[in-house]
Amino acid sequence: MSTGPIRLSQGAHTALRPATAARITGGFWAARRRVNAEVSVPQGPDRLERAGNLANLRAAAGAAPAQSGFRGDFPFQDSDVHKWLEAASWQLADGGERPAEELARQVERLAGLVTAAQAEDGYLQTHYQLGPDARRWAEPHWGHELYCAGHLLQAAVAHHRATGADGLLDVAVRCADLVDATFGPGRNETVCGHPEIETALVELYRETGERRYLDLAGYFVDRRGQGSLGDGPADGSPGPRPGAAYWQDHIPVREATAVAGHAVRQLYLLAGAADVAAETGDAGLRDALVRLWEDMTTTKTHLTGGVGSRHELESFGDAYELPPDRAYAETCAAIAAIHFGWRMALLTGESRYSDLVERTLFNGFASGVSIDGERWLYVNPLQVRQDDDSRKDATSGRSAHRTPWFRCACCPPNVMRLLASLPHYMASGDAQGLQLHQYASGSYEAGG
Ligand SMILES: [Zn+2]
Structure with missing residues (x-):
């Protein structure tokens, strides 16, 4: 069985x-992964401590003074912790020559903070736990509740596969059961403004065998595009509302x-839909995914494999709108394209x-982290003039120069988890034997 992010049923x-x-x-990836293992991942807990993410978990658990309140500018701060836990778990699964005791200790410490923060009913998102309780599930556009739940589920699956321990998986199951009891036909019929729960629910199904999670993932995939989010409320910033296409609620995926x-x-939505298609054999969904991948690849992908060309709303531009x-x-968009592409490779065998995964890995993804593993890019332009900071994004302050962390720190732990799980993306197997998808010296086994 695969000890990586995808373990097919x-x-x-x-x-x-x-x-x-x-x-x-x-080779190249072994060197980059060594820096990830020895520098980036070990620095994670300290970065998360300084940014307030761990304080939020302690406060939600009642282990910190109540007046400390929620720290951070975004409701999805917890997801940075979950993504680090996923990265560190894949790193533990990878083994290697270095003793992993310290990393294992940090994983158990942060997993303990997450576990303690979970509410009695399975709910876990400190932004709402530390704010008015009534806002739970009431802000689907910007609340990121199912997004955070999805990252928790993925962290728990990684932790379970890496360690065999049930603790964090039990937290994820309680969370998923609450989501399943809350959302679905005849219940709350909206979807989350940020997809992510879909792919995570399919993986939790694969890990537990609980069919409800796969069914709920399929529900979320097909419910999107039915107008439950619509154009959305303004996010408080000046300018127009994002519009239904921003969260892919303008048209059903298929x-x-x-x-x-x-x-x-x-x-993330398409990766989740590919997981659903893989487990259900849904040919209509699969055809739609092929079509969308072709649209992305032929008209909206930079030479680097980078996607999402517009600063405005971090969005795809028009066809061939690819300014260097x-x-x-965004680094996360390159990672998401790799997630989607690998699932399509498995689905179709093509x-x-x-x-494209290869091109993205070496270019639009690899640019996201410095050689020393300590600084990161959020935005990855193809051309930067020396000492010209006019490319600095006016609203986010994101620069074309690498920095140690971000106010919105989605990218660094995302890079960490992809590098830590990278062996998973190198090879596959079928009845004929083994297929190598990437050039990377290593050992690969298929079958069984
Ligand atoms: Zn990001």
Whole structure:
């Protein structure tokens, strides 16, 4: 069985299955992964402490003074912790020569903080736990509640696969059961403004065998595009409301012909839809995903594999709107494209998906972290003039120069979790044997 982010069910309808064992032992990616393991991931807990993420968990658990309140500018601060836990878990699963005791200790410490912060009914998002309780599930556009839940589920699956321990998986199951009891036909019929729960629910289904989670993922995929979010409320910033395409609520996935809106939202949604198609054999959904991947790849992807060319709303632009110097190309969007592409490679068995994954890995993704592993890019333009900070994004303050962390720190732990789980993306197997998708010295096994 694969010890990586995707572990298909026995009956999955895919052309290929992830390798059952994979290790990268040399070359470019081994060097980058070593820096990730020795510098980036170990620095994570301290970064999260300084940014207030861990204080939020302690406060929600009642272990900190109530007046400390919620720290951070965004309701999804918890997801940075979850993504770090996922990254560190994949790192533990990877083993290696270095003793992993300190990393294992940090994983258990942060997993303990997450566990203690969970409410009695399974709810876990400190932004709402530390604010008025009545706002729970009431702000689907910007609340990121199911987004955070999704990252918790993925962290828990990684932790379970890496350690075999049930603790964090139990937290995820309680959270998923609450989501399942809250959302669905005849219950709360809206979707989250930021997709992510879809792919996470499918993986939790794969890990637990609980079919309800797969069904709920399918519900969320098909419910989007039915207008439950619509144009949305203003987010408080000046300017127009984002519009339904921003969160892909303008058209159902299986009817869509073009990728649109916020790039990370679009691609997390498509990765989740590919997971649903893989487990259900839904041919209509699969055809839509092929169509959308082709639209993205042929008209909306930079040479670097970067996607989401517009600074405005971090969104896909029009076809061929791919400015080199004004490219937004968020690091997370490159990662999301890799998530989507790998799922399509498994689903179809076609090499073109892994070819784009390769281009993105070496360019639009690798640019997101410095060689020393300590500084990060959020925005990845293809061209930066020396000492010219006019490219600095006016609203977010994001610069074309790498910085140690961000006010909105989605990208760094996202890079960490992809590098830590990278062996998973290198090879697959089928009845004929093993397929290598990327060039990376290592050992790979398929079958079983
Ligand atoms: Zn990001």
